[in-house]
Amino acid sequence: xxxIKVEEITNWKVAKxxxxxxxxxxxxxMVDKSVTSxxxxxxxxxxxxxxxxxxxxxxxxxxxxxxxxxxxxxxxQLIEIDKDGWMVFEPRPDNSVNCVEITELIEMNDxxxxxxxxxxxxxxxxxxxxxxxxxxxxxxxGDFICQNRDDKSDVWIVKRKIFINTYNIIS
Numbered sequence: 001x002x003x004i005k006v007e008e009i010t011n012w013k014v015a016k017x018x019x020x021x022x023x024x025x026x027x028x029x030m031v032d033k034s035v036t037s038x039x040x041x042x043x044x045x046x047x048x049x050x051x052x053x054x055x056x057x058x059x060x061x062x063x064x065x066x067x068x069x070x071x072x073x074x075x076x077q078l079i080e081i082d083k084d085g086w087m088v089f090e091p092r093p094d095n096s097v098n099c100v101e102i103t104e105l106i107e108m109n110d111x112x113x114x115x116x117x118x119x120x121x122x123x124x125x126x127x128x129x130x131x132x133x134x135x136x137x138x139x140x141x142g143d144f145i146c147q148n149r150d151d152k153s154d155v156w157i158v159k160r161k162i163f164i165n166t167y168n169i170i171s
């Protein structure tokens with residue numbers, strides 16, 4: 001599996017999230033904080049340890065991930081609490097992300113680089129599966145890498161089907 005060096009990507013586009021998500025603080029789902037770090041959450045991008053103080057999120061496609069409350073509230077606004085106690089958030093209208101679809105041919109620094117792999121790649125991210133290289137997120141050719149427009153080190157994978165169903169590319 002090949003590593004994509006996100007810092008070398010130059011052909012970013014801008015996208016906005018269009019679908020609501022649900023969220024619950026981790027401590028309301030798993031009450032015993034003494035064992036939280038011993039469990040892994042199985043996200044689409046890999047297995048990662050549960051974060052202390054994290055919020056569990058469920059997307060429109062029933063995909064699961066976690067993030068810290070400050071990041072959640074920067075991107076989404078609370079609109080209701082459903083019958084099961086999940087907070088429903090809608091994307092903030094002013095929130096956008098950089099994005100790039102990873103195809104067999106990607107442009108990095110104006111050089112065409114072929115992704116030579118069995119359709120899988122990974123990136124180093126701020127969260128994800130812990131490896132000797134750091135925290136990684138796994139993906140397949142056709143998936144998207146997204147990047148926080150204010151914090152370029154904040155990158156993540158969005159599976160192709162989910163990206164197409166929940167984001168609009170605006171430029």
